[in-house]
Structures are given as structure tokens and as C-alpha cells.
Amino acid sequence: MSVVPRAGSGKVTVPEILSRKSYSRSGFSETKHLSGFPEAKQKITCLTAYDYPTARLVDEAGVDIILVGDSLGMVVLGYDNTLPVTIDDILYHTRAVRRATRHALLLADMPFGSFHVSLDDSVRNALRLVKEGGAEAVKVEGGERRIELIARLVEAEIPVVGHVGLTPQSVNALGGFHVQGKTEDAARQVERDARAVEAAGAFAVVLESMPREVAARITETLRIPTIGIGAGPDCDGQVLVLHDLVGLTAGHAPKFVRRYADLSSEISRAVSNFCADVRGGKFPSDAESYHSPAELHEHLPTRERT
Numbered sequence: 001m002s003v004v005p006r007a008g009s010g011k012v013t014v015p016e017i018l019s020r021k022s023y024s025r026s027g028f029s030e031t032k033h034l035s036g037f038p039e040a041k042q043k044i045t046c047l048t049a050y051d052y053p054t055a056r057l058v059d060e061a062g063v064d065i066i067l068v069g070d071s072l073g074m075v076v077l078g079y080d081n082t083l084p085v086t087i088d089d090i091l092y093h094t095r096a097v098r099r100a101t102r103h104a105l106l107l108a109d110m111p112f113g114s115f116h117v118s119l120d121d122s123v124r125n126a127l128r129l130v131k132e133g134g135a136e137a138v139k140v141e142g143g144e145r146r147i148e149l150i151a152r153l154v155e156a157e158i159p160v161v162g163h164v165g166l167t168p169q170s171v172n173a174l175g176g177f178h179v180q181g182k183t184e185d186a187a188r189q190v191e192r193d194a195r196a197v198e199a200a201g202a203f204a205v206v207l208e209s210m211p212r213e214v215a216a217r218i219t220e221t222l223r224i225p226t227i228g229i230g231a232g233p234d235c236d237g238q239v240l241v242l243h244d245l246v247g248l249t250a251g252h253a254p255k256f257v258r259r260y261a262d263l264s265s266e267i268s269r270a271v272s273n274f275c276a277d278v279r280g281g282k283f284p285s286d287a288e289s290y291h292s293p294a295e296l297h298e299h300l301p302t303r304e305r306t
Contacts, residue, residue, distance in 0.1 A: 090110075094106070141170070180208075195221070215235055
């Protein structure tokens with residue numbers, strides 16, 4: 001199911017994502033320019049996709065990472081949150097996205113319940129996403145509590161992206177989708193979570209819904225790339241839900257969402273025009289219809305007029 005990376009093929013890989021880490025205080029990823037100052041790294045781009053046609057467009061546009069996120073529960077399946085999404089849901093959509101993805105690194109979410117079981121079962125679930133779905137890495141929500149899990153996945157040669165700050169799978173425990181790290185103690189906890197994810201072996205970490213200053217401090221401290229969503233511009237990369245970006249979600253949009261298109265209006269307009277044309281006899285036209293060969297015309301019954 002996977003696309004085999006080849007040198008010079010333009011395929012994004014885990015080592016390449018690691019190499020895109022901007023300057024950190026540790027100096028782990030610092031690359032010196034001829035001037036002697038740290039060389040700026042190209043920011044990492046990540047978007048969600050859940051089906052073949054969307055993944056093809058996103059991949060061809062040059063996104064670095066395509067995430068088959070459990071956000072599909074809300075933007076595709078119509079749930080109020082991500083909790084009902086199953087491992088089979090993610091697997092089904094990952095397979096579709098895999099068939100369209102040639103350039104981007106394919107990252108699949110481990111949904112709620114898929115890693116709240118034994119470590120052996122959790123690893124088996126992640127292996128399914130890689131072996132059956134074609135994912136090249138998995139994303140796991142949670143910080144310090146996920147150290148052992150992340151370590152086991154990495155030991156099984158499954159690359160892992162962590163996810164700290166606002167973790168949507170914890171919506172019930174958090175009491176809603178709220179910005180995290182707003183107090184001194186809360187900020188320290190988010191920082192501990194991010195360091196724990198790195199120590200366990202993750203190659204990148206998503207920072208969601210936290211003050212810009214907290215995310216900047218984490219980004220400066222960690223040796224692995226940070227990918228922000230509602231975490232300010234100082235992260236090593238950014239991720240958005242595609243449906244938010246193109247205006248396909250209804251209702252309130254989070255503060256951090258920037259809409260680059262309004263496809264909801266475009267689709268509604270197109271459907272309305274189609275209905276009007278069909279009902280008015282304007283679609284299909286003669287040019288949009290197939291015709292019998294001329295020699296068969298005389299053998300076809302003439303349509304009676306009423």
C-alpha cells in the first residue's frame with residue numbers, strides 16, 4: 001500500500017521532516033549559513049484529507065504531510081466530536097487517501113479507544129494503519145501519559161507524531177474545546193507533555209490551541225519539529241482541517257482558522273443552477289446528448305407529439 005521513497009523522487013519522508021526543524025536552544029538541528037547565523041528552514045505544511053479526490057488535489061498542490069485525522073468524525077461523518085470514530089473508520093479513509101498520495105508523508109490518527117487498551121493491542125492497531133492502510137506514521141494524543149506507548153510504537157519501527165495542548169479526544173475531561181496553557185501551572189504541564197513526547201521517540205509534535213508564547217518556548221526548546229494549530233506562527237509548521245480552510249464547515253470557526261475559499265457557497269450555487277436547468281428543460285442540451293448514426297434515423301420510430 002505504501003509509496004516507496006526514492007532519492008530525488010520528491011517524496012517527503014520522516015527524516016526530511018526532522019531536518020526541517022528550525023533553530024532550537026539545544027543546537028541539535030541548527031544549520032549554519034555562510035554568514036555564521038542559523039539558516040532558516042522551510043516551514044512544514046500539513047492538511048487533512050479523507051478521500052481520494054481531495055487527497056489528490058492536496059498532494060499535487062505540494063503539502064508536506066497529509067493527515068487522515070479523527071476530525072473526519074465531525075467534518076465528514078457529522079458527529080459532535082471525535083470520540084465515536086473507530087480504528088476501522090480511520091483505516092477505511094487512510095486506504096482511500098493512500099491511493100492518491102505520491103508526494104506527501106501520510107500520517108494517520110489513532111482514534112479514541114484504539115490505544116486505551118493494552119500496549120500489545122495498541123501496537124497491533126497502529127500496525128493495521130501502516131500495513132493495511134498504507135500510513136507512514138501515526139499520531140497519538142497525550143503527553144506524559146503516552147510515554148510508554150510512544151516508545152513501544154517507535155520500537156516497532158512505527159514513526160510517531162505526538163499531540164499536546166488541546167487534545168480533542170479529551171473533550172469530556174477538559175469540559176469542552178478550550179485553549180490550554182493559559183495559567184503558569186497549565187503552561188508548565190503542556191511543556192512537560194511536549195518534552196515527554198520527544199523523549200519517548202516521537203519525530204514531531206502537534207501543539208494545539210495554546211498561547212503563542214507557550215508554543216514558541218516549546219518550539220525553541222525541543223529538538224523535534226513542532227506543528228501548530230491555534231498555537232501562533234512560531235512553530236516549525238502549521239496544520240489545518242481542509243474543510244475549515246476551504247469553507248466547507250458550517251457554524252462557528254475557531255479563531256485560528258483562515259478561510260482561503262468559500263466552497264460551501266460555490267457548491268450550493270452549482271446545485272441550485274443544476275436543479276433549475278433540469279426543471280426548466282435546459283439540461284441536458286442537444287450538444288450534451290448522444291445521437292444515433294444517421295443511417296439508423298429512418299428505422300427509429302418517430303416520437304409522437306401530443
